[in-house]
Amino acid sequence: MLFSYGKIEIELPDSYSYVYYATFIVGEWDFLKVKKNDIVLDAGAFIGDFTVKVAKKAKEVVAVEPLPWAFKLLKKNVELNNLKNVVLVNKALYSVDGMKVKIKDSGVSSSITEEGETEVETITIDSLGKFNVVKMDIEGTEGELIKESVRWLDYVRMIAVELHGERNLNLIPKILRERGFIVREMTKNDLIRNTIQNITSHPLGFIRAEMKTKTLLKALKREYKVPALR
Template sequence: MKKIIFELYKILVKIFRNFGFQKIRGIIMIHHFINKCFKPNYVEIYGNKIFLDKKDALGLSIHKIHEPLVTDFIKKEIKEGSIVVDIGAHIGYYTLMFAKLVGENGKVFSFEPDPENFCLLKKNVEVNNYKNVVLEQKAVSDYIGKAKLYISRESSGQNTIYQIDKKQNFIEVEVINLDEYFKSFEKNIHLIKMDIEGAEYSCILGAKDIIKKNDKLKIITEFRPISLKSFGVEPVNFLKLLAELGFSIFEFCEEKQAIIPVTIKYLLNKYTIAKRNDTNLLCVKNY
């Protein structure tokens, strides 16, 4: 019966997903209740078994795919033997995909500071028997030390290094920077994927040496101006930093269902703090 109820709910969600109902507080509460009571413990996606977080933050139990344009690009881009870095790995949706694609001769470095997310990430890597993944329960920034990680009450995928409201709980987490972490690493890094709720600017600052050493590097990053601003970073400065480091910028454009070249001006006009909107960017070195 539980499975039937959830299957019916999935059908309704897919029918009404474009009507904006998911933003209404009452609908959100119903969604959380159904997830809590009826969602499966795990799903199978792209040949991987993925155990889900409590609220299924990525909606995998319903849609079986997260960020379709990014997912499709990764499936085509990542080859056997590639080296990939997944920052803000959450429960491992992308980490598992990377691990499958790079094969035994490749390597995935996966960073996730939240203990609950990390526990599921580790479980998901182990249950799929991947031996090519290095797991790190750490946040990534431009320094080495400690930081407060504020826990989101809405979604396990929205924990932040800055405080959104005074009632938020926080935990202390370890912080590293990529330049120090990979200082003795000799192989070329093909791709860095990061979704770290506004900390992307600091992460790039702490990876300048890696960026200089890897001429063919690609970065997939979230661009959400309100998160950058909450972190103390002007959105324009993040985009300028990417350009100064030699990256051409493309957008995973949902409206056009394509990856399109974009300018800094275009992004700043389309994605603003007032709109609270966001997108994913593909940054290609020496394009």
């Protein structure tokens, strides 16, 4: 299924249409303000929704995605938008390089686990380079990457992390504050404001998406929940 947002086009499997809404309409990562000289890390790029949205604003985007089928679609969406400043990495981010780990394929909720079906190699953020902006959605592995002593955080101006598990919820904000970051949670009011702004600025893309999926209509009727609004 093909979606548009201004000049951006993105292909998604039918069952993942909510990814378009989460990133382009609800704007769950919109508070990351990317500048033209920024090098951005998309940690957990999935099919490339965040990557294609920010690539034209940034100097470079490094998109890391371990799932083979999602990585294939990530590559296709980068090519579809004719992006030349995106580096694609088909590995799993972890605290050490070169390990073999197993990934359980649960789509956007895929994670490293012994019960996983797909074996991939790990890579560290330090091995990938230095980043000004980081978006991180890696289903619990963030606790392996965000630690008191990590060097890669020294270069980061803005970071957005989706936190999983009580330990990460308690520890990671504390670590980020100690490293000088101002930490805040994205609220439901933030997401509602983003939704209004994004629909207003790109009404045609939204109308086409609703004609195909009726996702927001179903959400308002409480027949369906957009994941970012849970």
